[in-house]
Amino acid sequence: MNKLVIVGTVAFDAIETPFGKTDKILGGAATYIGLSASNFNIDAAAISVVGGDFPKKYLDLLEDRGIDISGIEIVKEGKTFFWSGKYHNDMNSRDTLATELNVLEHFKPIVPENYKDSEIVMLGNLHPLVQQGVLNQMETKPKLTILDTMNFWMDIALSDLLNVIKNVDVITINDEEARQLTNEYSLVVAAKKIQEMGPQYVVIKKGEHGALLFHDENVFYAPALPLKEVFDPTGAGDTFAGGFAGYLAKTGDISFENMKNAVIYGSTLASFCVEKFGTERMVNLKSNEIHKRLQQFKDLTQFEIELT
Amino acid sequence: MNKLVIVGTVAFDAIETPFGKTDKILGGAATYIGLSASNFNIDAAAISVVGGDFPKKYLDLLEDRGIDISGIEIVKEGKTFFWSGKYHNDMNSRDTLATELNVLEHFKPIVPENYKDSEIVMLGNLHPLVQQGVLNQMETKPKLTILDTMNFWMDIALSDLLNVIKNVDVITINDEEARQLTNEYSLVVAAKKIQEMGPQYVVIKKGEHGALLFHDENVFYAPALPLKEVFDPTGAGDTFAGGFAGYLAKTGDISFENMKNAVIYGSTLASFCVEKFGTERMVNLKSNEIHKRLQQFKDLTQFEIELT
Numbered sequence: 001m002n003k004l005v006i007v008g009t010v011a012f013d014a015i016e017t018p019f020g021k022t023d024k025i026l027g028g029a030a031t032y033i034g035l036s037a038s039n040f041n042i043d044a045a046a047i048s049v050v051g052g053d054f055p056k057k058y059l060d061l062l063e064d065r066g067i068d069i070s071g072i073e074i075v076k077e078g079k080t081f082f083w084s085g086k087y088h089n090d091m092n093s094r095d096t097l098a099t100e101l102n103v104l105e106h107f108k109p110i111v112p113e114n115y116k117d118s119e120i121v122m123l124g125n126l127h128p129l130v131q132q133g134v135l136n137q138m139e140t141k142p143k144l145t146i147l148d149t150m151n152f153w154m155d156i157a158l159s160d161l162l163n164v165i166k167n168v169d170v171i172t173i174n175d176e177e178a179r180q181l182t183n184e185y186s187l188v189v190a191a192k193k194i195q196e197m198g199p200q201y202v203v204i205k206k207g208e209h210g211a212l213l214f215h216d217e218n219v220f221y222a223p224a225l226p227l228k229e230v231f232d233p234t235g236a237g238d239t240f241a242g243g244f245a246g247y248l249a250k251t252g253d254i255s256f257e258n259m260k261n262a263v264i265y266g267s268t269l270a271s272f273c274v275e276k277f278g279t280e281r282m283v284n285l286k287s288n289e290i291h292k293r294l295q296q297f298k299d300l301t302q303f304e305i306e307l308t
Numbered sequence: 309m310n311k312l313v314i315v316g317t318v319a320f321d322a323i324e325t326p327f328g329k330t331d332k333i334l335g336g337a338a339t340y341i342g343l344s345a346s347n348f349n350i351d352a353a354a355i356s357v358v359g360g361d362f363p364k365k366y367l368d369l370l371e372d373r374g375i376d377i378s379g380i381e382i383v384k385e386g387k388t389f390f391w392s393g394k395y396h397n398d399m400n401s402r403d404t405l406a407t408e409l410n411v412l413e414h415f416k417p418i419v420p421e422n423y424k425d426s427e428i429v430m431l432g433n434l435h436p437l438v439q440q441g442v443l444n445q446m447e448t449k450p451k452l453t454i455l456d457t458m459n460f461w462m463d464i465a466l467s468d469l470l471n472v473i474k475n476v477d478v479i480t481i482n483d484e485e486a487r488q489l490t491n492e493y494s495l496v497v498a499a500k501k502i503q504e505m506g507p508q509y510v511v512i513k514k515g516e517h518g519a520l521l522f523h524d525e526n527v528f529y530a531p532a533l534p535l536k537e538v539f540d541p542t543g544a545g546d547t548f549a550g551g552f553a554g555y556l557a558k559t560g561d562i563s564f565e566n567m568k569n570a571v572i573y574g575s576t577l578a579s580f581c582v583e584k585f586g587t588e589r590m591v592n593l594k595s596n597e598i599h600k601r602l603q604q605f606k607d608l609t610q611f612e613i614e615l616t
Contacts, residue, residue, distance in 0.1 A: 090493065185398070188536045209517040212534060221608050223529035226520060228496045260611040294615055300529050301609050303568040307602055 004249040008124025010048040014084040029124035032235035036242025038065035040250040047071035051078040078103035111137040119143040122245040128160040146170040166198040243269035312557040316432025318356040322392040337432035340543035344550025346373035348558040355379035359386040386411035419445040427451040430553040436468040454478040474506040551577035
């Protein structure tokens with residue numbers, strides 16, 4: 001088993017979908033990644049920052065799932081990062097209604113001493129300089145570094161982003177972001193270009209259309225489980241990344257073949273995330289539920305054509 | 309091996325894509341379905357109508373691929389059906405520039421005597437009354453009837469369409485059409501509603517995002533092969549249907565498990581179709597090329613997670 005270190009936001013979200021709306025609830029990339037990775041019973045730590053307004057019960061919740069929270073700084077006099085968004089009817093696009101950086105504005109991540117030798121590093125969506133700051137603190141070269149990002153950083157901090165992209169092994173990104181980053185419509189061509197920027201492995205997340213993993217000339221395509229309804233897509237991408245990183249940390253095997261399995265685990269966990277608002281479905285997820293859904297994924301995708 | 313009878317248009321197409329444009333070239337649903345199904349070396353017949361302006365070389369081309377063309381009527385004094393369309397930059401949407409029905413307007417399909425006992429019937433995109441007319445001529449109950457259609461018929465002949473849908477086993481339809489037919493956004497819910505309309509099996513084609521097969525509570529999802537570029541999507545859906553029907557005719561096995569394989573064959577053949585304009589890639593397709601691409605599909609989708 002490998003150690004996993006995660007950096008990302010821990011936040012308040014307020015979400016509106018065609019199915020309803022929430023007040024401020026638990027959110028943030030590190031929250032979703034951590035909850036998802038916690039299903040592998042690995043040694044994982046979350047690095048983030050919250051304000052004095054952040055309820056202890058939310059931190060307890062992460063700790064109860066086995067996440068080391070010593071790297072989550074509490075700025076007593078500060079306010080927690082807040083994001084609010086409204087999804088359109090197709091659930092594939094959304095408007096950001098509010099973004100209050102608050103304590104995130106001056107966040108300097110600190111990797112706990114006993115996680116500076118983590119084999120797997122998961123850089124959740126955050127300013128690329130913060131992501132690089134975590135990499136810089138690692139005392140042994142990680143076996144695998146994974147970066148998630150979003151179009152926002154391409155718009156306002158592209159050169160910082162390109163610098164950190166250069167230094168990671170895997171990038172997870174959605175289809176529109178891959179297109180924006182490369183100015184290429186074809187995802188195959190976009191993935192190729194991103195590989196030339198640094199990461200040997202490119203994961204392109206296509207929401208309800210699944211996820212693609214590219215490495216050299218190899219491609220793997222994991223469909224998303226077709227769902228009766230997507231209740232709230234918030235956190236699905238982070239949950240995917242957490243499942244991906246968590247599975248790799250658990251198995252310690254970073255071969256392409258095993259990364260396929262990591263993509264399947266990521267997709268499986270993301271399929272739960274969207275079933276309820278926010279983290280609701282993830283905080284109570286049971287291993288037998290995951291097991292059952294993995295079987296559904298096999299039934300969904302595996303076929304028997306003999307080629308000689 | 310089972311016999312396959314196909315009904316659909318045999319036509320002239322003029323196509324414009326971001327990569328270029330064509331004059332009148334060979335097109336039509338029955339053409340693409342027939343070319344695709346011909347890869348299985350089965351006993352297949354195409355039923356259609358063309359005008360006196362239709363080049364003999366096009367008919368020869370179908371015959372050379374082993375398709376029985378005795379059911380393709382030639383109306384000497386008439387003109388062949390003509391369709392012209394222009395694809396947008398994303399290749400997922402298109403504008404129809406011209407539709408000249410010509411000989412199609414009074415088309416009465418005639419099933420050749422020796423195909424009235426075909427086990428597999430593939431009703432390609434055409435007026436639903438013409439599709440029903442073919443079903444009515446079958447002298448033995450087919451083992452499997454498959455219907456393809458499009459939004460056009462939902463707009464102008466919905467009740468005729470619903471009548472023929474009632475009488476078929478499988479429907480192949482694209483995602484937008486499934487939504488239009490059921491007024492449901494979720495494809496899972498849409499597929500359920502379509503099953504209640506008659507067909508036990510529902511195939512939803514999602515273009516570059518692959519295809520879904522629904523039956524009772526079972527779902528199978530075949531991704532599309534990620535391509536560097538899609539040159540011309542015309543005929544991809546028909547090529548999919550032809551591969552699907554052709555494989556089922558060849559194997560004679562209409563179980564859900566084997567239908568998964570049929571979906572994979574359909575997707576594989578469609579992945580060739582879009583590589584060149586019109587039928588260009590399909591008329592010269594070799595079995596070793598198909599074999600190689602099937603292997604790519606396995607590499608693309610198959611994974612090894614042991615569940616106990």
